[in-house]
Amino acid sequence: AAIGSNIGELLVNQARFEEAETILREAARGERASGFLEGAAAMRLGRLLILTGSPNEAQTILERSHREFTDLKLGFTALEAEMELARAWLALGRPEQAEEALARLERRGGEDAVMLAPTLARYRAEALSALGQVVQALAVAQRGLERARAQDLEYEAALLSLAVGLLEHRRSDGAESPQPTEALHTLERLGVRDPSALTVEVP
Numbered sequence: 001a002a003i004g005s006n007i008g009e010l011l012v013n014q015a016r017f018e019e020a021e022t023i024l025r026e027a028a029r030g031e032r033a034s035g036f037l038e039g040a041a042a043m044r045l046g047r048l049l050i051l052t053g054s055p056n057e058a059q060t061i062l063e064r065s066h067r068e069f070t071d072l073k074l075g076f077t078a079l080e081a082e083m084e085l086a087r088a089w090l091a092l093g094r095p096e097q098a099e100e101a102l103a104r105l106e107r108r109g110g111e112d113a114v115m116l117a118p119t120l121a122r123y124r125a126e127a128l129s130a131l132g133q134v135v136q137a138l139a140v141a142q143r144g145l146e147r148a149r150a151q152d153l154e155y156e157a158a159l160l161s162l163a164v165g166l167l168e169h170r171r172s173d174g175a176e177s178p179q180p181t182e183a184l185h186t187l188e189r190l191g192v193r194d195p196s197a198l199t200v201e202v203p
Contacts, residue, residue: 001030005041012048013155014190015197020048037068043081046088050200055091062088076112079105083116087123090130093203099127118148118156125163129170130202138167155190158183162195 004027011020024045031039043065049058062085069078086101102124105113113120121144128137141163148157161183187195 001027001034001036001039001041004030005039005044008041008048009044012044012051013198014192015051015194016191017048017052017197021045021052024048038072038074038077040065040077040080043069043077043084046081047084050084050088050091051198053201055088059085059088059092075110076115079108079112079116083120083123087126087200090123090127090202091200095127095130095202099124099131102127115151118144118151118153118160120144121147122156122160122163125167126200126202129167134167134170138164138171141167154186158186158190159195159198162187 004023008020008024008027011017011023024041027039027041028045031037031041042061046058046061046065049055049061062081066078066081066085069081083102083105086098086105089095089101090098102120106117106120106124121140125137125141125144128134128140141160145157145160145164148154148160158180161180165180165183184195192198
């Protein structure tokens with residue numbers, strides 16, 4: 001199940017959602033059947049469902065994952081599940097609730113929050129953008145990009161670079177802005193077929 005969970009996560013990162021869903025559902029069933037509540041397959045399935053238009057199912061899965069990880073005192077994975085749950089709220093059309101939760105996670109600090117800081121920033125920038133707070137969203141995304149580069153996280157850095165480009169475009173009222181071609185090349189090299197599929201559609 002752990003191997004399937006890791007493969008599924010890689011496929012989600014590459015926006016290969018159909019393949020990922022089959023693997024992650026099987027891995028999640030395996031983890032639950034064996035009583036391995038520390039496993040992350042269900043949480044990764046929740047993340048996938050946010051991106052494929054099933055935020056209600058994602059919310060149910062992520063609430064349980066967060067509760068179980070918290071009970072087991074698994075700080076990092078509990079924080080990750082809470083972060084993904086906030087993104088599910090964004091996909092459900094509740095950007096204010098999502099942004100408040102993500103801002104709270106950022107303020108919490110600690111080693112776990114530092115490790116997840118780039119992804120937290122990307123999700124929070126999405127929520128702020130959905131609220132129309134483009135300038136603040138841009139500042140958050142730029143800060144996340146700096147952290148991703150400092151941690152040598154090229155996947156997150158590339159996604160945040162694209163987010164910064166889109167937000168700069170919005171801030172300038174649609175004026176032409178250069179495409180972050182380096183980021184696109186990085187994602188292509190990492191097997192990402194369609195980077196836009198990795199952003200949340202807010203109803």
